Amino acid sequence: MILPLPELPNFDYLRPKSYQQVSELLHQQPEDARPFMGGTDLFVQMRDRTVAPKILIDVKHLPGMTSIEYDHFIGLRLGAAVNMNAVTKHPEVIKYFPLIVEAANSVASYQLRNRATIGGNICNASPAADMAPTLLILDANLIVVGLNGERVTPANDFFLAPGVNALEPGELLKRIEIPTPPQSWKGKYLKLGRNAAGDLAIAGVAVIGFPDRTSESGYRFRIALSSVAPTPIRAFKAEEVLSRGPITGERIEAAAIAAQDTCQPIDDVRASGNYRKEMVKVLTRRALGEVWAAVQKGG
Ligand SMILES: Cc1cc2nc3c(=O)[nH]c(=O)nc-3n(C[C@H](O)[C@H](O)[C@H](O)COP(=O)(O)OP(=O)(O)OC[C@H]3O[C@@H](n4cnc5c(N)ncnc54)[C@H](O)[C@@H]3O)c2cc1C
CATH class of the missing domain: 3.30.43.10 (Uridine Diphospho-n-acetylenolpyruvylglucosamine Reductase, domain 2)
Known part of the structure; x- marks a missing residue:
C-alpha cells in the first residue's frame, strides 16, 4: 500500500x-x-x-543575497542565497574556482539545484553537505548579521554538530567570502553516492594542492571530508603527511590512510561505517593523485 x-x-x-x-x-x-x-x-x-x-x-530577496562578485585580489563573494546552478554558470567562478563548480554540480539534480542555495547547504549543517568540504579547504569566511550588525566567522569554526551551526539567536548568514587561493592551486571534489547522481554522499573528499616553499615537500595540500563524521571535517593529519617530504605514491597512500583514521563514520541507510572508512581511503588517494598530476602539469 x-x-x-x-x-x-x-x-x-x-x-x-x-x-x-x-x-x-x-x-x-x-x-x-x-x-x-x-x-x-x-x-x-x-x-x-x-x-x-x-x-x-x-530571506533570499534581501539586498546582496543573490549576488556573485569576483575581484582578483579580494577573491569571491557569494550572497548566501546564490543557488547551485547560478554559481556553476558564472564565468568567473568557472574560470577561477572550478572546484566550487564541481562541488555545486554534485548536489542533487538540475531541477533541485535551481532552488538549493549554497548558504542553505551550510546553514543546515548536515555532515553530508556537499559544499562544506570545498568551503573548508578554501578558507571561506562567513559574514553573519544579527541585532548588533555583522561579524565574520571562519567556515572552519561553523559546523558544531549534526544540524548545529555557530549562529547565535537572531543571526542569519548573509554572505560567503572566499579569499583568492594560493597561486597555481588545483582542486578536486570526489563524491560517492548510492546513485551516479541525485543522492546525498556516502562519503565526499575535497582536495586542493599548490606549491609552497615553506613546506618540506615544496607543496601544500588541504583535505576535507563530508558524510564521515558528525560534521564536515578537515583531515589535518593527512595534510601534514603530505608536507613532510617528496610527494610519492607511498606518501599519497600514507595520507589516504591518515584521512581514513581521521573520520568517525556511522552506519546509516546509505552505507555502513566500515564501508565509508574504506571509501575515504580510496577517494582521498584518487583525489590526491588527480590534484598532484594537475599541480605538476601547471597552467
Ligand atoms: C531530493 C533532495 C536531494 C538532495 N541532495 C543533496 C545532495 O546531493 N547534496 C547536498 O549537499 N544536499 C542535498 N540536499 C539538501 C539540500 O538541497 C541542500 O542542502 C540545499 O543546498 C539547501 O539549501 P536551501 O536554500 O534549500 O536551504 P533551506 O531549506 O532554505 O534552509 C536550510 C537550513 O538553513 C537555514 N537557513 C536558511 N537560510 C539561512 C540564512 N540565510 N541564515 C541562517 N540560516 C538559514 C534554514 O532555517 C534551514 O534550517 C538534497 C535535498 C533534497 C530534497
Whole structure:
C-alpha cells in the first residue's frame, strides 16, 4: 500500500525588507521563527515533522543575497542565497574556482539545484553537505548579521554538530567570502553516492594542492571530508603527511590512510561505517593523485 506523503503543517510566511527586521523577528521568536531560502532542506524536515516552525522568514530577496562578485585580489563573494546552478554558470567562478563548480554540480539534480542555495547547504549543517568540504579547504569566511550588525566567522569554526551551526539567536548568514587561493592551486571534489547522481554522499573528499616553499615537500595540500563524521571535517593529519617530504605514491597512500583514521563514520541507510572508512581511503588517494598530476602539469 502506498501511503500519501504527509502535508506540510500550517505556517505564516513573512518576507521582511531588511536584515534588521529579520534579526528582530528571529530574536523575538527563537523557537517559532526560521529563516529559509530554497526550502529544500527545511520543507522536507517540516513534512517529516522533525522541525515545526510557526513562522517562515523568506530571506533570499534581501539586498546582496543573490549576488556573485569576483575581484582578483579580494577573491569571491557569494550572497548566501546564490543557488547551485547560478554559481556553476558564472564565468568567473568557472574560470577561477572550478572546484566550487564541481562541488555545486554534485548536489542533487538540475531541477533541485535551481532552488538549493549554497548558504542553505551550510546553514543546515548536515555532515553530508556537499559544499562544506570545498568551503573548508578554501578558507571561506562567513559574514553573519544579527541585532548588533555583522561579524565574520571562519567556515572552519561553523559546523558544531549534526544540524548545529555557530549562529547565535537572531543571526542569519548573509554572505560567503572566499579569499583568492594560493597561486597555481588545483582542486578536486570526489563524491560517492548510492546513485551516479541525485543522492546525498556516502562519503565526499575535497582536495586542493599548490606549491609552497615553506613546506618540506615544496607543496601544500588541504583535505576535507563530508558524510564521515558528525560534521564536515578537515583531515589535518593527512595534510601534514603530505608536507613532510617528496610527494610519492607511498606518501599519497600514507595520507589516504591518515584521512581514513581521521573520520568517525556511522552506519546509516546509505552505507555502513566500515564501508565509508574504506571509501575515504580510496577517494582521498584518487583525489590526491588527480590534484598532484594537475599541480605538476601547471597552467
Ligand atoms: C531530493 C533532495 C536531494 C538532495 N541532495 C543533496 C545532495 O546531493 N547534496 C547536498 O549537499 N544536499 C542535498 N540536499 C539538501 C539540500 O538541497 C541542500 O542542502 C540545499 O543546498 C539547501 O539549501 P536551501 O536554500 O534549500 O536551504 P533551506 O531549506 O532554505 O534552509 C536550510 C537550513 O538553513 C537555514 N537557513 C536558511 N537560510 C539561512 C540564512 N540565510 N541564515 C541562517 N540560516 C538559514 C534554514 O532555517 C534551514 O534550517 C538534497 C535535498 C533534497 C530534497
